[in-house]
Amino acid sequence: MENEDERNQNRIYILGNDSVLEQAIALLNSIRLYDTETPIVLIPYNDKYKEAAAVLGDRFGVTLFPDLTILEWLDATVEETFGSDFFARPQQFRKQAAWFGKPGRFLYIDTDIVVFERIIAVLEYLQTYDFICCDYQHRGGIQNVFTSAILEAPGFNESVLAEIFNCGFWGSKAGLISASDLQDVFAECAAHPEYFDFSQKTSDQPVINYLVLKQIPRRFNLVHRPGGAPGSWAGSKFRQRDWRLFDPNLNQPLQYLHWAGFRLRPGCPYWALWQHYRNLNEPKLRSPRSPKLRFSPPWRS
Structure with missing residues (x-):
């Protein structure tokens, strides 16, 4: 169990x-x-974030990333290194600001995800490792991340490539990657485009995989823990029970569900489940006899 300081x-x-x-x-x-307790921080994707910051701050106690100059630096570094038109959505690299946040351990989560447990508990693995993820991206091989030329890069082999991960859910420690580390890795990637599958230029995944696999040796994918771990991709077939999902292959409840590659709209996989979490605690869904939330958030006490 974690104590208060941890x-x-x-x-x-x-x-x-x-x-x-x-x-x-x-x-x-x-x-x-x-x-109800873990601090949650919004990293603005671009300048159009004021409404989101206000709503999420009021409802969930979300705070804004404290140093917006870091985001500007990341934008400028990506543009100077790769060019202004190389990535369709270069702002995705702003998630790397997490390395420069307050000291401690952090979990990064894409917004097209819902979780089914106290998800911050996965950071307990950072007592042993410096980077964690929890997905089966590696089962698809190197497609959409690398090309076979990556085997020519120093430090990369088949064993390392078996640790490819999805960039929508991962955890690490602030300060582990420095500004110079990012600059050096970005420069290497730009100098060797043949290493990467950049066919999906909307994604930061190739570069961030290169960064982690090259710079952080103590890494762990939670799906390899004893007893295994469930899948998490919305394109997979899971069983649903009481607004939670279960992996039939392992007979385990999912820790989270990720709609990676899908537009969240009617007709997408598990649309009703997403609607359930979107509408949770909405005033129109509350019983007239039970107007209060299920919990009393500490930031409203």
């Missing part, structure tokens, strides 16, 4: 703006259902 060192980062406010509400509803 818990205060943990935080969750999300990347977003006004355009993904609905997704962020669903994610935050699911997080706060199990955890």
Whole structure:
């Protein structure tokens, strides 16, 4: 069990703006259902974040990333290194600001995710490792991340490539990656585009995989823990029970569900489940006899 000091060192980062406010509400509803205490920090995706910051701050106690100059530096570094038109959404690299946040351990979560447990508990693995993830991206091989030329890069081999991960859910420690580390890795990636599958230029995944696999040797994918771990991709077939999902292959409840590659809209996988978490605690869904939330958030006490 974590003591108070250890818990205060943990935080969750999300990347977003006004355009993904609905997704962020669903994610935050699911997080706060199990955890009313862990600090959550919004990293603005661009300048259009004021509404999201206000709503998420009021409803969930979310705070704004404290140093916006770091985000400007990241934008400028990506543009200077790769060019202004190389990535369709270069702002995705802003999630790397988590390395420069307050000291302690952090978990980064994309907004197209909902969780089914006190998800910050996965950071307990950072007592042994310096980087964690929890997905089966590696089972798809190196497609959409690397090309076979990556085997020519120093330090990369088949064993390392078996640790490819999805960049939508991962945890690490502030300060582990420095500004110079990022600059050096970005420069290496730009100098060797043949290493990467940049066919999906909207994604930061190739570069961030290169960064972690090269710079952080003590890493662990939680799906390799004893007894295994459930999948998390919305494109998979899971069983649903009481607004939670279960992996039939392991007979385990999912820790989280990620709609990576899907638009969250009617007809997408598990749409009703997403709607459930989006509408959790909405005034129109409260019983007239039970107007209060299930918990009393500490930031409103």
